[in-house]
Amino acid sequence: MSNTATSPENGEGATPGFLVWRLSTKWRVAVDRAVAPLGLTHAQYALLASLYGMSRAGQRPSQRRLADHTGLEPLYVSKLARALETSGLVSRVRDPDDPRAMxxxxxxxxxxVTGRAITSVQHLLDQLLRPLGGQDGPRARQFARDLTTLLNAPLDPYTENEKEQP
Structure with a gap:
């Protein structure tokens, strides 16, 4: 049997966790490269694209709500938002209903800038999902449902390494 038949590159012998990690790394690197000419990082893009979508739905989210939406840590969202404000891409104002919130x-x-970034990332998504029949194909829709199921599954933060030592 050849070495490539059981290599992680084709999924043989790889754990689902490893494959999720590889796919997320591949995606982050591709998005970073796609949005770099616009002066953005993948994390900044995630925040801006989420804010773009939420604002199109008539929302003006707090930093906390955006953190919950993106899955990023609130402190990191605050740091990203300040940097994007300095770059002139985001406005941060105190929430009139909660003076602690921005x-x-x-x-x-x-x-x-976000519109141009979204167009670039959509092209990447087209490329990524082409082997599954494209973004609108039944396999891609099932893939999205499976990813949603995994994202919604609770994870126990306890690990074996956290046991108290005698």
Whole structure:
């Protein structure tokens, strides 16, 4: 049997956890490269694209709500939002209903940059999902449902390494 028949590159012998990690790494690197010409990182793109979608739905989310939506840590979202505000892409204002919270919105420049970034990332998604029949194919839709199921599955934060030592 050849070495490539059981290599992680074709999924043989690899654990699902390893494959999820590899796919997420492949995706992050590709998005980083796609949005770099716009002066963005993958994390900044995730925040801006989420904010773009939420604002199109008429929402002006707080940093905390955006953190919950993206799965990023609130402190990291705060850091990203401050950097994006300095770059002129995001506006941060105090929430009138909660003076401890900051509401975020895209500036006009942020809206323009995010629109271009979304177009680039959509092209990447087309490439990624082409082997599954494209974004609108039944396999890609099932893949999205499976990913959603996994994302919604609770994980116990306890690990064997956290046991108290005698």
């Amino acid at each position: 509401q975020l919105s895209l500036t006009q420049q942020g809206h323009d």
